Amino acid sequence: xxxxxxxxxxxxxxxxxxxxxxxxxxxxxxxxxxxxxxxxxxxxxxxxxxxxxxxxxxxxxxxxxxxxxxxxxxxxxxxxxxxxxxxxxxxxxxxxxxxxxxxxxxxxxxxxxxxxxxxxxxxxxxxxxxxxxxxxxxxxxxxxxxxxxxxxxxxxxxxxxxxxxxxxxxxxxxxxxxxxxxxxxxxxxxxxxxxxxxxxxxxxxxxxxxxxxxxxxxxxxxxxxxxxxxxxxxxxxxxxxxxxxxxxxxxxxxxxxxxxxxxxxxxxxxxxxxxxxxxxxxxxxxxxxxxxxx
Amino acid sequence: xxxxxxxxxxxxxxxxxxxxxxxxxxxxxxxxxxxxxxxxxxxxxxxxxxxxxxxxxxxxxxxxxxxxxxxxxxxxxxxxxxxxxxxxxxxxxxxxxxxxxxxxxxxxxxxxxxxxxxxxxxxxxxxxxxxxxxxxxxxxxxxxxxxxxxxxxxxxxxxxxxxxxxxxxxxxxxxxxxxxxxxxxxxxxxxxxxxxxxxxxxxxxxxxxxxxxxxxxxxxxxxxxxxxxxxxxxxxxxxxxxxxxxxxxxxxxxxxxxxxxxxxxx
Numbered sequence: 001x002x003x004x005x006x007x008x009x010x011x012x013x014x015x016x017x018x019x020x021x022x023x024x025x026x027x028x029x030x031x032x033x034x035x036x037x038x039x040x041x042x043x044x045x046x047x048x049x050x051x052x053x054x055x056x057x058x059x060x061x062x063x064x065x066x067x068x069x070x071x072x073x074x075x076x077x078x079x080x081x082x083x084x085x086x087x088x089x090x091x092x093x094x095x096x097x098x099x100x101x102x103x104x105x106x107x108x109x110x111x112x113x114x115x116x117x118x119x120x121x122x123x124x125x126x127x128x129x130x131x132x133x134x135x136x137x138x139x140x141x142x143x144x145x146x147x148x149x150x151x152x153x154x155x156x157x158x159x160x161x162x163x164x165x166x167x168x169x170x171x172x173x174x175x176x177x178x179x180x181x182x183x184x185x186x187x188x189x190x191x192x193x194x195x196x197x198x199x200x201x202x203x204x205x206x207x208x209x210x211x212x213x214x215x216x217x218x219x220x221x222x223x224x225x226x227x228x229x230x231x232x233x234x235x236x237x238x239x240x241x242x243x244x245x246x247x248x249x250x251x252x253x254x255x256x257x258x259x260x261x262x263x264x265x266x267x268x269x270x271x272x273x274x275x276x277x278x279x280x281x282x283x284x285x286x287x288x289x290x291x292x293x294x
Numbered sequence: 295x296x297x298x299x300x301x302x303x304x305x306x307x308x309x310x311x312x313x314x315x316x317x318x319x320x321x322x323x324x325x326x327x328x329x330x331x332x333x334x335x336x337x338x339x340x341x342x343x344x345x346x347x348x349x350x351x352x353x354x355x356x357x358x359x360x361x362x363x364x365x366x367x368x369x370x371x372x373x374x375x376x377x378x379x380x381x382x383x384x385x386x387x388x389x390x391x392x393x394x395x396x397x398x399x400x401x402x403x404x405x406x407x408x409x410x411x412x413x414x415x416x417x418x419x420x421x422x423x424x425x426x427x428x429x430x431x432x433x434x435x436x437x438x439x440x441x442x443x444x445x446x447x448x449x450x451x452x453x454x455x456x457x458x459x460x461x462x463x464x465x466x467x468x469x470x471x472x473x474x475x476x477x478x479x480x481x482x483x484x485x486x487x488x489x490x491x492x493x494x495x496x497x498x499x500x501x502x503x504x505x506x507x508x509x510x511x512x513x514x515x516x517x518x519x520x521x522x523x524x525x526x527x528x529x530x531x532x533x534x535x536x537x538x539x540x541x542x543x544x545x546x547x548x549x550x551x552x553x554x555x556x557x558x559x560x
Contacts, residue, residue, distance in 0.1 A: 183398050184393040184394070184395050184398040184399035185398065185399055185400055185401040187354075187359055187391075187393065187399075188391070188393060188399055188400075188460070188463065189401075189412065190359055191357050191359060191386065191390065191391045192386060192390075192412065192413050192416055192417075192463075192467070193379075193382075193383040193386040193416050193417070194412065194416060203401055206401075206403040207401070207402065207403055
């Protein structure tokens with residue numbers, strides 16, 4: 001009666017198999033992992049701890065605005081600080097802001113979307129009209145205003161970016177919940193008397209995880225860009241703490257004399273953003289249930 | 295005359311239709327309109343009707359997946375309609391449901407152990423992990439599956455095997471009545487027979503009662519002692535298989551039976 005059973009393959013193995021066949025996504029993910037590792041090492045040990053020859057914040061005016069050479073691979077800035085050191089150190093700030101802001105926005109978005117999509121009725125109405133209202137504001141100016149009032153610390157920036165960027169996630173999660181809640185396995189769980197909380201977070205949410213994860217990965221570069229924009233306008237993380245945005249901001253007045261001050265952080269933002277998009281795209285492809293089979 | 299375990303009295307389920315800018319109620323769909331019947335312990339009652347006749351809604355209303363508009367659903371004499379979910383939960387052990395779609399009725403992210411174990415977690419929380427596994431293996435055995443299937447995901451099974459998992463999940467709480475919502479209509483004919491025989495076999499061994507919802511008249515006749523015929527939310531005829539299939543009185547039942555395709559050998 002029963003066919004010979006094939007060896008059991010879990011969901012994760014399928015996704016990994018699909019993901020690893022996408023070269024661009026794997027290279028991007030590898031690059032991001034490397035960048036993350038370097039940023040983490042710089043943050044934990046500091047420049048002195050790993051014997052790095054330059055300091056990211058200490059001025060050395062005699063070396064100011066030196067073009068890239070054998071000692072300073074990416075040149076020095078107007079205070080004589082090594083640009084490569086500042087970029088690597090700034091990666092920590094940018095990535096932290098990216099990850100934590102997305103964590104904040106995902107948490108709010110998933111909870112709001114889940115409640116709205118699961119309960120529908122007036123709860124859905126109230127929550128979604130709130131989302132609409134928030135979406136009416138131009139996000140960047142909202143962030144700018146709040147940061148101007150609260151003061152530009154890393155934590156304020158993370159929380160503010162998180163607080164204004166959850167609306168898209170909430171809509172996505174709501175839509176997923178609206179369709180998934182009609183699945184027969186959800187009815188089966190209800191028929192067994194399962195609690196609402198478990199139905200939402202054990203039955204429905206894991207099945208909505210793929211698009212949520214992709215949105216999260218794609219949200220990180222947006223947060224990094226927002227921070228860069230804020231720093232560029234002078235509302236970001238305060239100098240001398242380097243971030244990719246404020247390195248560009250500091251360098252903009254030397255754009256004609258010292259191109260390396262603008263180019264390299266710009267390229268860093270570009271490559272990192274691109275890597276997140278490519279990795280996110282690979283993740284979307286590989287978690288596509290229709291493609292990998294149900 | 296045995297006492298019915300389930301008694302449905304004047305059950306009505308209306309779904310409101312909202313329209314206009316202010317989303318005011320502009321009408322209603324009478325999915326189930328004044329339906330009454332009883333089910334006795336250990337018997338199978340067939341419920342037939344065309345698509346949209348409200349048969350699935352009757353099943354869902356009994357197990358409180360949809361809220362009845364009015365009427366009473368008595369389980370051993372107690373009305374379940376006004377019960378709060380916490381009061382009704384113990385009764386969910388007595389009434390279970392098997393679903394139509396063997397692909398949709400199992401959570402694709404859960405293993406067989408956790409799918410069947412969920413029922414045990416809710417209704418037998420005192421079981422230890424090893425006792426739980428033992429019980430799941432026993433349930434799998436009852437439906438013709440093997441212990442090697444424990445850690446597998448639904449996508450690794452055929453339609454018939456998935457339906458068996460669904461049946462094992464329903465059996466896990468040791469119910470007295472199982473509502474079978476078109477349990478075989480999504481399966482191949484040869485697999486249909488296996489599942490039907492499994493259901494009949496389980497009924498004999500465990501003394502289950504079934505409310506067997508279906509549109510395949512031959513299958514319903516094969517499993518049922520009594521048959522209810524529904525049309526447009528109303529019960530048009532009720533009787534033994536013999537009465538319904540050989541001497542239908544209602545014109546709708548006659549039409550339904552006449553619509554069954556027959557193989558003409560010329």
